[in-house]
Amino acid sequence: MVIKLDGDPIMEKMKELCETLLGQEAYKELRDSIDRFASDEPSLQQYERFMEEHQHLRRKEDADIELTSGEIARYEQEERALYDNDVIRKFLYAQREFGQLHDRISQYFTKTIELDRLPESGDLKKGDCGCGGSCGSGHGH
Template sequence: MIKLDRDFVVGKMETFCSELLGQEDFQALNGMIERFRTDQEAQDQYKQFVNLYHAYQAKVRDQREQVTEEETAEVDQAEMALYTNKVIREYLFAEREFSTIHDLISRYYSKTVELNRIPTRREVKIEGTGCGSNQRAAGAEYPALDSTYFGK
């Protein structure tokens, strides 16, 4: 049976992760998530919004009932309230940054297997995420509180 050397892969991953842990920005992002984890009021506000958002999205998908302007305004207002809370705003930013790195690693690995060589940046499609993107319009979901980065 042919098998890749997993010890080699684990060694490289340990080196990579060690270098990530040594970055000041990594520690700052991790601190943002930790502050959110210890702020019950912020978690409660976030959970309320996520429940409201999911109910709104379900109604939009269902299409048997039309979403009212009031419902849309309620979701918009609750969403804006998230971003006025510094702890939640930083949590969402950190989650997005960690998710971006996770996706980048996954794309590099997938493209390497697909192409049987190291892919170029263009082939991996390394793109920035512009400011002011509308998550609802893009269909993005808000991270669950039991997501990979939150659930330690």
């Protein structure tokens, strides 16, 4: 016998959750930051170049090829330039905010099943995204 959860009431609550999100003024501002970035070609190109450089250096590190001090300095300069660009900085902030909310919701759901009860605040780890700190979500920025 196959046991299935009734997804309808859960999806109703999910709809309420998403309506609450969409109704927040902060949501609209964060969403605007993402839309502004998506339509700003110079910012998109700058971000893309940085991400390509990031991947290139990561591949070198993964292959145990030592990075030169010049490569590291150039990377750090390009990273600072991202945050100096208002459009990119606001996009990265919005991306982080939405990512953190997603992580909290996911963690709450996972903990509910793990604990077989609703989690209390002490059950939820602060700032833990389960990525080991290397998920690229702007930890430390």
